[in-house]
Structure formats: structure tokens, C-alpha cells
Amino acid sequence: MVARKLKDYTDNLTYHIYKRFEILTKDAVSYLIDALDALSNGDKKIQIHVNEKYYFDEEHCFKSVLKHDLTLPQRVQFHAYLKFLISHKRKVDGIDQWMRVIHNLSENTVIDGADEVARAIKSIEKLIPYSNNILEYLKGTKNPIDFFLSRQVQEEKIKAHLITKSEDWGNEIVKIEKHPYFKGQILFIFEFSGILEYFEQHGYCDWSSTDNSEYLSRFKKYANGAGAVFQSILKSSSDIDYYLIDFKQRKCWRVNRRFSC
Numbered sequence: 001m002v003a004r005k006l007k008d009y010t011d012n013l014t015y016h017i018y019k020r021f022e023i024l025t026k027d028a029v030s031y032l033i034d035a036l037d038a039l040s041n042g043d044k045k046i047q048i049h050v051n052e053k054y055y056f057d058e059e060h061c062f063k064s065v066l067k068h069d070l071t072l073p074q075r076v077q078f079h080a081y082l083k084f085l086i087s088h089k090r091k092v093d094g095i096d097q098w099m100r101v102i103h104n105l106s107e108n109t110v111i112d113g114a115d116e117v118a119r120a121i122k123s124i125e126k127l128i129p130y131s132n133n134i135l136e137y138l139k140g141t142k143n144p145i146d147f148f149l150s151r152q153v154q155e156e157k158i159k160a161h162l163i164t165k166s167e168d169w170g171n172e173i174v175k176i177e178k179h180p181y182f183k184g185q186i187l188f189i190f191e192f193s194g195i196l197e198y199f200e201q202h203g204y205c206d207w208s209s210t211d212n213s214e215y216l217s218r219f220k221k222y223a224n225g226a227g228a229v230f231q232s233i234l235k236s237s238s239d240i241d242y243y244l245i246d247f248k249q250r251k252c253w254r255v256n257r258r259f260s261c
Helices: 015-020 026-039 058-066 072-087 095-107 114-139 150-163 167-177 187-192 195-202 209-249
Strands: 253-255 258-260
Touching (some): 026 072, 072 114, 095 114, 095 150, 095 167, 167 209, 187 195
Antiparallel strands (some): 253 258
16 A cells, blocks of 8 residues: 555645644743753764663764654654753763663564654653663562553563673673664563563562572573574575575576576
């Protein structure tokens, strides 16, 4: 199905159009001013606050904003980023974990329309007061998160317990999260290693040091195995794509189980 523009559709968004749809409200203008203040860096390029580009690439995102080329999840992420800077007066302690969590939630929840974007933003608004210490918020047993996929929320709660437990856990979790096939969704590894079962029974991950070594060892085992398997799948898929492109370019047809060009 081909999408068709409405009869009065225009790419030229004038003041009257903004006024007609009640976009230029006092709150909207105030937010826009605050956002520009938060992003301003004199005559220099946009200031980089997030250390890990995988979770949020500020420079790339800002260029996409100027081109009106953001995906819906990226719009949600950009809003979360701006609200963090505005709310904390550009004090960026905690922004790395904040953007990691927002990335994982938004990339692994279906956001394919304006309604979902609005609901995601409303959920983020409730989290903003805790955004500079989001891991501690996630560790709270009675701290809900609306809209986003409940299983992904549960996963982020488990990660919060583990990341704050030790640097080893943090490093291993981030490493496997960044696998291009997973995009931050690794609950199945917690399940295979027995961590999910423990968390669902207790609501935390406060096990003994001996158990910690065992769980970490299991996690590494399944993470490394899963990473290798899915990397092979990605490689195979890219090879198939390459051959299909080559196949089409050469205009080959299969006849009687043989290729002719």
C-alpha cells in the first residue's frame, strides 16, 4: 500500500499551521528555549556528554534532527536526552546509564506511531526525577515503569542489581548488550544462567560471593556462546544479501538446476 498525502498537506510549516494545531503553546515555547540552551556550545560543535555512542550518538542524532530524519525510537531517546540536560542543568553525572536504559527500553518496545511515542514520552517524564541515578530507581521493588515492554523493564531491573554489584558485571553486560543482533535485549542469557529464576523468586540478586562467581561464570559462558552463534547468523545473512545482489546484477536465472547468464 502506498501512503498518500492529504489534500492540504505541506512541508512548509508556517506560524499559522503551528497555531492551528495548537503547537505553539507557552509550555512548548519554554521547552524549546530550555532545549536550545541545553544544547548550545557557543560557536563550537555540539558538546558530547554520553561516553558510549552505541547507546546514544549525540552528534549523529543532532544531524538527524536537523534533517528531520529521526526514527520514532530515536525521537523518544532524543527527548530523554534533552530532558536530562534540562532537568539537571547540564550536570551530566548519571547520563551514561540513563541513556543506556532508555536505549534498551525504546529499541525493544514497539513504537510505530504517534500514540506510542506520546506514551513513551509520558513514561519518561515520570522517570526524569530519578534519571541521574536510574539504576537505584530500577532496583526498587515498587518502582513501576509504564508503557515499555514489561519483560524489558524486568531485564533492566536485573541489570541494575548486577551492574551496581561489581565492575565485572557491568563490563560483561555492556559487552553483550552491544552485540548488533541483540540491541540491548539479553534476558535469555539471564534465563539460561539461572539468574532470571533467582530474581523472580527473590526480587534481587544479593547472593553470596561464591554464588556470584558461579553466576558470573555461567553468564560469560552463555553470553560468549550466544554472541558467537548470532555473529555467524549475521555473517551468513550478509553473505546471502551479497549473493542476491550479485545474482540480480548479473541477471542470472536458474534453469534445470543450473545457472546460466
